[in-house]
Amino acid sequence: MKKNYLLLLLLISGSVFSQATRSKIQTYLNANLTKLELTSADVNDWIIESEATSESTNIHNYYLKQRHQGIEIFNAVANVWVKNDEVINIHNQFVPNIATKVNTTTPTLSVLEGLFSAKSLLNITSPNTNTILETKEFKNFRISNNSEDEITAELVYQLTQDNQLRLAWDYVIDIPGHQHLWHVRIDALDGKLLEKNDMVISCAFGENHNHSASCSSLVETTASVNLFKETTSSLLEVQSGSYRVIPYNYESPNHIARQLITNPHNVVASPFGWHDTNGAVGNEFTITRGNNVHAQDDLDGNNGTGTSPNGGASLNFDFPYGGTSTQPSSYLNAATTNLFYMNNMMHDVWYQYGFNEVNGNFQRNNYGKGGVTNVFGDPVNADAQDGASLNPQNLNNANFSTPIDGQSPRMQMFLWNVAAPIEPIFINTPADFSGPRQARDNGFSPGNVPIPIAPAMIQSNFVLYDDGTPDVGQTDNADGCGPAVNAAAISGKITVIRRSTSEANGGAPCAFIEKVKNAQNAGATAVIIVNNVPGVISMSGADATVTIPAVSVTQEVGEALIARMKLETVNGKIQLGEAPFINADGDFDNGIIAHEYGHGISTRLAGGPGNSSCLNNYEAMGEGWSDWFGLMMQLKSGDVGTTPRGLATFSLSQPTNGTGLRSYQYSTDMSVNPLTFDDSNEPIPADPANTGYRYVIGDFWATVLWDLNWAYIQKYGFDSNVYTGTGGNNKVMRLVLDAIKLQPCNPGIVAGRDAIIAADQATTGGQDYCLITEVFRRRGVGLGASSGNNNNSGDQVESFVAFPPGPNCTALNTDSFEKEDLFKVYPNPTNGLLNIRINNFIGKASINVIDINGRTVYSNVNSDFNTESSINLNNLSSGMYIIKVTADTTTYTEKVLIK
Incomplete structure (x- = not known):
């Protein structure tokens, strides 16, 4: 669906506010030029790019965009706080002395010439010629694109590392499959790349973790559950429907059985239910589509029109799910339903804490409550099993892109093929050597023969392959690269073969599938291949004539097996106790869904809903907020802060108490999670595509926010009412969202801390000042801590110095936090x-x-x-x-x- 981006930009830039407020802001700027280190020329050309409000702080945030001769300076944003119609604070990021730094006001390259350079530098190939669809003045353009969304272009100034302002073309370019949504600045004089940012925030970690045993499956209940349904609304006749899903406060099918949940919508956030779009009682859709989200499959990965499950007139979305050992296509409707449900829950829950229409939330119809409105709106496009039918598939990932208010974000959920270790080998004799052994199945395609599932098995003595040719670095002839000279011994037996030494070092004397085929030709019933270096082997290959199963084992397991075989007869079997793993589906991982949606919340609130570029710096905490969103959604009565919590254990085929995606599990216990501010340091990568620094920063930021949550719960108690509760968890949820609105564009961790302190001051008069500062001090963000340059992920300096005590410090219970004076x-x-x-x-x-x-x-x-x-x-x-x-x-x- 094509969208009029230029119209939206103009709607946002033209945000209505009183001339009296503008005059007050201008007066404040003029009166504080020395303090702000600006000249009068620096503050005489600006626009209101975006606005945000908070009912709890009563602060109205105006995000000013600095200009020079009508041309905006990219991310030169000042966050002005207005309370009781008076300017009370400013986070200034205006560029000083702009007149001396600009290189020109006239581009040498046209907007299409600059786009050609941008696409070339980004390695984007497209068969069609781009054409200008609409022009506004001389600096804003809509341009045709081959993907779903048009390209937007604007003439801006880019601040360079040498503190100069280069005239540039600023483009937002979607690529097919939406794997990248590039926001890029191209020098308007010579076509060089000045800066690029990917608005698609991806979280691919599946191959970088060790995985332990899988969890047992849970039996689903047929009961219908009504979670937090408000009963005081005048719209009681509104029906959201019934959905068989993972309840929002559990992470996955491994944590709880799916339940049939009836009418889960919140009447404040979704007054007409989840399937409405026109603001009148009665549903416009009976599929997984409505005001807040459109969930559908994207099996072909093209962001086109996929299928959505239909609940019928009764909105009954009750579909079967066979688990990780069944083909994902068999449970697509169930997956899409859970994706729809969890997106709506994120919308409804965080609406209560300030992510509403006026603050840029995701809705097709804002029901007259503010924010940018247009015919299309901006509900979340949520894609289930994205790219599952591609070859190769999209795997082990999830992402979220967040354009400005009025333009729909997109969530892409993928399948995960990170299998838990299996134990298909069982040694029967000798008795002192008996027991299960871990192994990995092969990835031959064609040629993969399924491992027998109990009660079926392959059982025999084990025989070491001998091809008569000595192997490099070995005393036997067992690499299977030639015909077996001991075929008579192999026939009817499970055969053990070595991985060649040269193969382990990068050579290729013969492929894995050739070894298996040679053993098969000798009459083997199954093959075990032993690694020659530490770790497991991923065996690939293709041969449709292979008819026997083959697995690989580690060097440690294999060498012990071969050593025992050389001493005596070893007998065993190859068998699985249950159906083999096929895929985990991220659409059932509520933690990942909440994490991705959280990127949308933090991006829209940071810098205001009209700016999607205020979390692009190297010390940005976006990953941390997103982990925290996922953790907060799973809080339940009886939880304690010291319990280790992993993220995405289901998708990673880990047990429910597994490590998850991060370096440490989240816990207030510093023997479990020892992170301090110094641990957030990570050098700026030489390759911009390496985004690992984001997770180092994010790990630490989420750790502190999780500590903060439990400090609040310790003080105020826990309230399981996630909508209107008054517990410490509810208080900290609003506090953090208020703080994101107050912080500067592209903040560092210290600025994030200070915004939380400021939000508490504005809300309670500083009632929790000492609680907040002590939580941060405990992790090294005490008085004197420094973020250094907010655009440097490696220059943070920690401090454990306590803040001066405030008037309310006696209210802090410090039982679970160490105090320097004690x-x-x-x-x-x-x-x-x-x-x-x-x-x-x-x-x-x-x-x-x-x-x-x-x-x-x-x-x-x-x-x-x-x-x-x-x-x-x-x-x-x-x-x-x-x-x-x-x-x-x-x-x-x-x-x-x-x-």
Whole structure:
């Protein structure tokens, strides 16, 4: 569907606000030129690009865009706070002395010539010629594109690293399949690339983690559950329908059985239900489409018209799901239904905390409540099983792109092929060697023969292959690269073959499938291939004449097996206890869906709904907010902060208590998650395509926000009413969203902390100031901590210095957080001798030292403690450790560096 982007830009730029407010802002700018380090010429040409409001802070945010002779300066944004019709603060990012820095006001390259350069630099090939569809003045253009959405172009100034303003063409270019939505600036004089940002935020991690055993499946219930349905609305006759899904506050089918949930919509956020678009009682759609989201499959990965399950007039979306051992096509309707449900839940829940129409939320119809409106609206386009029918498939990923208010974002959910380890090999005899062994199935296509499923099996003695040719670095002839000279012994037996040494080093004396075929020709019933280097083997190949199963084992498992076979007869079987894994579907991973939707929330709120470029800096915390959104959606009564929480364990085929996607599980226990501010440092990558720094920053930011949530719950309690509750969890949800609105464009972690402090001050008068500052101090973002340059992911400096106490600090319960005036570990860093002090404490204490892998490397339990004690750790290797001290019912932790 084509969209009039230029019209939307004009709608946003022309946002209505009083001339009196504009005059007050101008007066404030003029009166603070020295403080802002600007000249009068720097502040005499600006527009309101975007606005945001908060009912809790009563602050109205105006995001000013600086211009020079009518041409906008890219991301020169000032966030002006207005309260009670007075300017109370400004986060200024205007460029000073612009008149001395601009190179020209007239482009040498036309908008189409610049686009040609941009597409060439981005390696975009297109069969058709781009044409201008609409021009506004001399600087805004709509241009035809081969994908769904048109290209937008605007003449802007780009601030360069040498602090100069280069005239540039600013393009937003969608590519087929929506794997990238490029926002790129091209020099308007010479066509060089000045900067590029990908508005599609991808989260592909499947191949970078170790995976443990899979979880058992759960039986689904036939009961119908009504979750948080409000009963006081005048629209009680509105029906959202019934959906068999994973309840929003559980992560996946491994955490709870799917349930049939009836009427889950919230009448404040979705007053006409989830299938309405016209604002009148009665549904316009009986498929997974409505005001907030359109969920459909995108099997061919082209963002075209896919299929959506139909619930009929009764809106009954009850479809079967066969689990990870069934073909994804067999449960597509169930997957799309869960995707629709979870997107709507994210919409309805976070609406309560300030992500509403006026603040740029995702709706086709804003029901007259503000925000940008147009005929198309901006509901989420949610694509289920994206690219599942492609060859190769789109796998192990999820992404979300967020254009400005009035333009629909897109969520793409993929299949995941990260299988949990299987144990298809079982040794029967000898008895002292018996038991299961892990292995990996092959990826031959064609040529993959399924491993038998119990009660079927292949059982025999194991025989080592012998092709008569000595292998490099080995004393046997077992690499299977030639015909077997011991075919008589192999016939009817399970055969063990080595991976060739040269093959492990990058050579290719023969392919895996050739080894299997040679064994098959000798009469083998199955093949086990042993790796010659640590780790597992991914065996690929193609031969339709292969008729026997083949698996690979690690070097450790295989060498032990071969050594025993050379001593005596080894007998075993190849068999699976259940159907083999095919795919996990991200559409059932509520944690990933919430994470992706969270990118949309943070992007729309940061810099205001009219700017999608205020989280593009190298220290941006977008991944952290998104992890936190996912964690907050899964809170339940009885949860505790110290419990380790992994993200995306279902998609990664991990158990429910698995590590998940991140370096550490989320936990307030610093022996589980020891991250401090210093750990957020990651060098700026040489290759812009390497986005690993985002997750280093995000890991830390989500860790602190998760700590903050539990500090609030400790103080105010937990409320399971996610819509109108008054618990600590509800308070922190609103606090964080308010803070995103208050922070500057492209903030660093310290600015994010300060925005949270400011949001509390505006809302409660600083009632929770000491709670907030102590949570941040505990993780190294104390007084004096520095983000350095917000556009540098590697220059953060931590500080554990406490903030000056505020008037409400006595309200803080510090039982689960160490306080510097109570607990101190010094010197730090240390050469080994460490002093531990707990002021005014005499009694029994336990001291444990944990390394970064979670292992206890020193322990002294229930020893006598009198205010201070010393321990000697000079036997430990240099590195980072966690000191954990338990005295009575209080636990103190500290991060210590041994030099």
